[in-house]
Amino acid sequence: MLENVLEIGERPEDLVVYAARGKAARDWESYSRIVASLKGLGEDETLVVQSGKPVAVFPSSPEAPLVVMACGNVVGHYATAEYFDELCDRGLLMWGGLTAGDWQYIGFQGVLQGVYELLQAVVREHFGGSLAGRLVLTAGLGGMGSAQPLAIAMAGGKGIVVEVDPDKCARAYDRGHLASVTDDLDKALALIAGGEPGRVIGLVGNAAAVYGELADRGVVPDVVTDLTAAHDAVFGYCPVDYSLEEWKARRELDPAGVADRARRSMARQVEAMLKLKSGGSVVFECGNNLRVQAEAAGARKAFEIDGFAARYLRPLFCRGIGPFRWVALSGELSDLAELDRLVVEMSFRAEVEAWISLARVHVMTQGLPARSCWLGHGERSRFAVAVNELVGSGRLAGPVAFTRDHFDSGGMTHPHIGTEGMADGSDAISDWPILDALLLAASGADLVAVHAGGAGYAGYMQSAGVTIVADGSDAAGQRLRRGLDADSGLGVLRYADAGYTDAQSAAIGAGLGLRHEREERTWHVS
Numbered sequence: 001m002l003e004n005v006l007e008i009g010e011r012p013e014d015l016v017v018y019a020a021r022g023k024a025a026r027d028w029e030s031y032s033r034i035v036a037s038l039k040g041l042g043e044d045e046t047l048v049v050q051s052g053k054p055v056a057v058f059p060s061s062p063e064a065p066l067v068v069m070a071c072g073n074v075v076g077h078y079a080t081a082e083y084f085d086e087l088c089d090r091g092l093l094m095w096g097g098l099t100a101g102d103w104q105y106i107g108f109q110g111v112l113q114g115v116y117e118l119l120q121a122v123v124r125e126h127f128g129g130s131l132a133g134r135l136v137l138t139a140g141l142g143g144m145g146s147a148q149p150l151a152i153a154m155a156g157g158k159g160i161v162v163e164v165d166p167d168k169c170a171r172a173y174d175r176g177h178l179a180s181v182t183d184d185l186d187k188a189l190a191l192i193a194g195g196e197p198g199r200v201i202g203l204v205g206n207a208a209a210v211y212g213e214l215a216d217r218g219v220v221p222d223v224v225t226d227l228t229a230a231h232d233a234v235f236g237y238c239p240v241d242y243s244l245e246e247w248k249a250r251r252e253l254d255p256a257g258v259a260d261r262a263r264r265s266m267a268r269q270v271e272a273m274l275k276l277k278s279g280g281s282v283v284f285e286c287g288n289n290l291r292v293q294a295e296a297a298g299a300r301k302a303f304e305i306d307g308f309a310a311r312y313l314r315p316l317f318c319r320g321i322g323p324f325r326w327v328a329l330s331g332e333l334s335d336l337a338e339l340d341r342l343v344v345e346m347s348f349r350a351e352v353e354a355w356i357s358l359a360r361v362h363v364m365t366q367g368l369p370a371r372s373c374w375l376g377h378g379e380r381s382r383f384a385v386a387v388n389e390l391v392g393s394g395r396l397a398g399p400v401a402f403t404r405d406h407f408d409s410g411g412m413t414h415p416h417i418g419t420e421g422m423a424d425g426s427d428a429i430s431d432w433p434i435l436d437a438l439l440l441a442a443s444g445a446d447l448v449a450v451h452a453g454g455a456g457y458a459g460y461m462q463s464a465g466v467t468i469v470a471d472g473s474d475a476a477g478q479r480l481r482r483g484l485d486a487d488s489g490l491g492v493l494r495y496a497d498a499g500y501t502d503a504q505s506a507a508i509g510a511g512l513g514l515r516h517e518r519e520e521r522t523w524h525v526s
């Protein structure tokens with residue numbers, strides 16, 4: 001999994017996987033020491049990794065995690081973007097993204113279904129269930145952002161994706177995800193106007209400039225969002241008054257100056273998004289801290305833009321439905337096909353079947369064959385245990401790793417992403433992901449990680465990651481059931497505790513909570 005995240009990462013030569021500077025290991029020496037440690041690791045031992053650097057192997061037990069990690073954690077008062085960067089420069093810390101530092105990244109597919117599910121929720125609420133004929137304006141074609149064109153096309157909409165780097169546009173075009181690439185806004189609009197559903201155009205340009213131009217012209221796209229790496233004002237967002245080359249050169253020489261210009265550009269982009277919103281566009285932030293950065297640079301109304309999780313995805317998280325994923329460690333496409341077949345055969349929900357049919361056709365393989373699939377509490381463990389039996393019976397060519405994005409019901413506290421606007425005001429309480437990690441370790445998950453935000457996410461984020469491998473053994477079956485149920489179960493309980501009735505019903509239905517209170521069939525609200 002470590003090698004896989006680098007193979008499909010954005011800048012493997014720098015150990016960077018995605019999210020501007022999200023790394024898989026602190027440096028190459030740490031990488032080599034991690035690999036050597038993993039190769040010699042016994043079943044009754046645990047490797048400890050601190051921000052991408054191996055610390056030690058301790059004796060544990062066959063029921064304990066093989067790897068535990070903490071990445072990017074700095075105590076509250078010190079958790080600023082500037083101090084975080086200083087600690088990284090001194091070689092003491094690393095930004096591990098969500099799934100880079102704990103080797104769970106599966107390429108753009110990791111966010112593909114998230115964007116797709118988000119668009120589905122948007123069309124259900126605003127467009128009578130269909131995106132056909134609708135225009136989505138967004139930006140960023142990086143590691144995660146490159147999922148956007150395909151998600152828009154799969155949802156049946158049309159799109160313009162603004163990207164400052166022509167190479168990123170070319171990559172998306174070569175993958176077949178863009179119908180055309182141009183640096184001319186008029187041409188992009190003409191191509192969209194005459195195009196069929198599913199047509200997405202890459203527009204080489206700066207989002208701050210293009211969004212402003214569209215707002216000034218009175219062009220009102222149906223949906224407006226953004227997936228530049230806005231959380232990182234130095235390495236993630238190109239200021240509007242810099243060319244790509246100037247940005248790359250100056251961010252090393254003058255990080256503070258670049259950050260200041262980038263934030264002012266983000267404010268300009270957000271002002272344009274607000275103007276488009278008042279013109280009738282459905283506008284939301286997609287989880288990149290754009291509003292925080294823009295507000296810091298003077299966009300006072302930035303938070304009149306909705307956050308995607310609170311506005312559209314929370315009902316799913318209340319049922320423990322979120323970005324679950326599996327990876328065929330054999331590398332065989334036939335294993336992935338068998339897993340696709342099995343998850344459809346298990347008939348969890350119509351949405352799952354629809355997603356798998358689309359994914360089979362549209363999602364290319366990056367690195368080890370993998371599938372993102374938003375399963376819920378109980379569904380995840382039932383599926384994983386069934387897969388473990390397939391591995392045990394020899395019907396698959398190798399073991400299967402089960403994991404998820406940290407942006408999940410139990411996995412993340414981020415007051416401007418997953419836990420924005422919680423019903424009880426518990427947005428910033430990070431006990432939940434920490435409890436999640438502790439519980440996962442207690443349940444014997446193979447890899448457990450506690451991450452905190454770096455760069456512009458510093459001070460805003462705490463999350464937990466987990467990987468459990470189905471190797472076909474009975475012990476693995478027990479670990480999968482315990483670990484996956486604990487993870488999604490705690491997620492449901494987190495929302496139930498906050499007062500969401502959907503989550504309370506889900507918790508009661510699944511028998512979650514304190515054993516002696518289960519019979520009461522009521523919820524104890526704090």
Ligand SMILES: NC(=O)c1ccc[n+]([C@@H]2O[C@H](COP(=O)([O-])OP(=O)(O)OC[C@H]3O[C@@H](n4cnc5c(N)ncnc54)[C@H](O)[C@@H]3O)[C@@H](O)[C@H]2O)c1
Nearest residue numbers: 018019020140142143144145164207228229237238287288
């Ligand atoms: N919604 C989610 O669930 C989710 C999941 C993962 C990551 N994220 C966040 O999404 C963001 C993007 O992640 P990524 O992995 O794609 O980052 P990345 O660094 O790989 O890509 C960012 C892209 O934005 C482009 N860009 C920068 N400034 C621009 C500008 N002004 N105009 C147009 N294009 C510009 C860059 O050239 C680059 O291609 C990050 O902030 C990340 O933390 C969100």
